[in-house]
Amino acid sequence: MADTKVKKSVAEINERIRRGDAVVVTAEELVEIVQDKGEVQAAKEVDVVTTGTFGAMCSSGAWLNFGHSDPPIKMQRTWINDVEAYTGVAAVDAYIGATQLSETRGFDYGGGHVIEDIIRGKEFVVRATAYGTDCYPRKEIEVTVTKDDINQAILCNPRNAYQRYAAATNSRDETIYTYMGTLLPNYGNVTYSGAGSLSPLHKDCNYETIGIGTRIFLGGTQGYIFWEGTQHAPTKAMGTIMTIGNLKEMDARFIRGATVEKYGTTLYVGLGIPIPIINERVAKTAGASDEQIKANLTDYGVPRRDRPILREVTYAELKSGEVEINGKEVQVSSLSSLKRAREIANILKKWIEDKRFFPTEPVERLSTTQVFRPMKQVAAVPLVRDVMTREVVTAKPDDSIVSAAKTFSEGKFDHLPIVDVSGKLVGIVTSWDIAVAVGTGKKKLSEILTHDVVTVTDDEAVDAVARKLDRNEISGAPVLDAKGGLKGILTSDDLSKLLGRREK
């Protein structure tokens, strides 16, 4: 890296902290200082910048060690408050993951809630089964304990504190429930996550000061970064970290179990990183404003790995509460708490000023070139166009019910799309509709057709379409092109054939 005008070591900065004359500011405060005085002057004046974020971090969990019972057990499967924990390690170690759901309470309670309850000092029920060995003869156990009764409770999160994240919206004509929250139809709202100008990793996006061994604020106590996070992708400004800290010392104000509607449970993690301002390059990244930090406004209505990006939005736009999509102002929801992120940055600032917390130099630097690759799949998921029926029989609204009944009897299908003279889909009639219409005195298809047709496009993945059929309790959907023209039909028969083919 290029030489810098200002050079300060972490040791020098810590010496100033010890003397009580270090200048510590929050990242939001630094934004103004850099704008007023430039990064070189800011690097001379400021010693440490504190950051903070408080958001849903699904890749979180805790290691617990329960101690040995008498006679002892080698836990093979373990549940904590009916939420399964992973015990494929030694006898009485278990990892409770934030997203594991309760087997009795579903989405209302999961691993994230267990972790919060442990911090709060609540009693929890540990239940385990085992196959029994000569050294561990016991086959089952159930005990009620608190955090004081167990040996270790260590928060250990494989992926935390995404540098920034996508902003989400939904092009579909139905509400969808995603890990980005509830997304209203037809770009009805936007959700996002991340603290923007307070975001810990974005403030040192060259990873000059944040690395392995970095001491951080984690859940209200001191914790550490111990590796790059899974899916760490610094070249795309999507860096992540693995974090670790003593769960027993944490504060439930900064670690909360949560439920994302119709998606699952998660853990809100409060995390803050101090950034020692060792040179003006770090001052510049730490001084980045909400206007300079961008997120991709992404269409979550397309359930594919590579979702379409509508455009880039800045965190300033997102934080304003409204974002423009197609000329319309759309309301925005933050899923992470900016207010609590600020609280964390301020607590960290106070800790450093009070000489209770000293920034560290990384033991090893994190990768700045690592990329996040997609899964290597043996077979691609088939698309609608691969399995749909292309030769589709249609009828006109003015056609008679009797003629439609004849059409059904001659063909091997149950869905009759109704099109207008230009070939545009106006409705659908099923063989069941015909059966019901018999004897009602109705004559024309226009009297019985369903106008509100669930349709699909030929580039949708069949898995997503199968969910759509299931959710709408239907057995088929017309396939349309971008202009609304009928290209074919996809039925549960087509999906069954696909499965038959797979099993061969």
Added chain:
Amino acid sequence: MTRKVLIRYSPQRSTDPIIASVIKETGLLLNILYAEFDAHGGEILIAIDAPDDEVDYVIELLKKKGVEVKEIKRAIQLDRDSCFDCGACLSLCPTHALHQTDDKTVELDENKCIYCELCVPACPVRALKLSKF
């Protein structure tokens, strides 16, 4: 003070200009927050910003005109102890009843709430609850 009244219409009453006539007779501004009708009748939620005795009079008048009237007292509650001010609820609120103050604290303006309840399940920590009334 603003009070809110839910009016239920039977199919027979659905086409009567009931609210219009109450507005005309009392001269009060009845603000329609929400209305929904189908073959089985319908309901309209109105907000009345007037002294208590005048609101009471409106309620009596509505009853006389043959609709079912129910005053709505505090329906959605925001549990400040549980809420951590993320704002997941904000973009789902059609009337900006849920909003953030300058310091990003989430607040509920009950006067604007139309009880659509979209916010209730969307809260990650169940801080929004529907209270019985």
